[in-house]
Amino acid sequence: MRTIWIYAAFVLGVPVIGGAIGLITLPGAWYAGLAKPWFTPPNWLFGPMWTTLYLLIGWVGARKWLHGGSVGLWWAQMALNFLWSPVFFGMQQPMAALVVIMAMWLVILGFIGREWRGDRLSAALFIPYLAWVSLATALNAGIVVLN
Template sequence: MKRIVSLVLFLLLVVGGGLLIGATNRPGEWYQGLSKPPFNPPDWLFAPAWTILYLFIAFVGWRCWQAQPTGRRMQLWWAQLVLNFLWMPMFFGLQQMALALVVIFALLATILAFISLSWRVDRLSAWLFVPYALWTAFATYLNISLMVLN
């Protein structure tokens, strides 16, 4: 029962936190007015993509916490979550694309470090972070492109 409760708490923290940050940092008129690259995804795609990724992130965090709650992988997991939750307020809230770029570079590096560290001890967690790394790499490229165009 404790395992189920802890999984639910991880899901509430990550998915709930992501939804809350998304709801309080809407793209708005500023973002709509930006020149966008031709590969910019439609706005409707971001919410379902991030929801799926947040489910993976929560599950992976729960697995790490079950294995070693204070270990290096868990520290990286917490670091990526903080950086993830920080990007939207930087980009949309403060409209600071350059600062958001610093955050997303750090986020991507942390995700890749997590995958590398997890590869031998928890292959499932490493694989579940691969789509997250790919999406974040794409978002990094999009952040750079928006800076260049605007």
């Protein structure tokens, strides 16, 4: 029963916290006025994509909490993830946000690398996350260059 509660806490907690941060730091007129790279996805895609990724991240977090492994890297990527929106949208600091997201990308990659042998499922579940953060990093960099 304890396992179910841990999975529930992580799988529900991560998207709820991420969603709350997203609501607090909604893109507004400032973001709409920025020049963006040609490969910017449509705005409607970000919510469903992050919700899906947060569910996967939460699942992996529960696995790490229960079974060990790269728990520190999991928490580090989560902290950086939750920091990015307030820096980019809240503080309107794309360059500082680029530093945050590059650090997050490295931590996610490090997590995948460290978990690949010991918990391949957790590592594999982070691959879509790495792909999306790669795109987000390129978008962030493009905004820095274009603005």
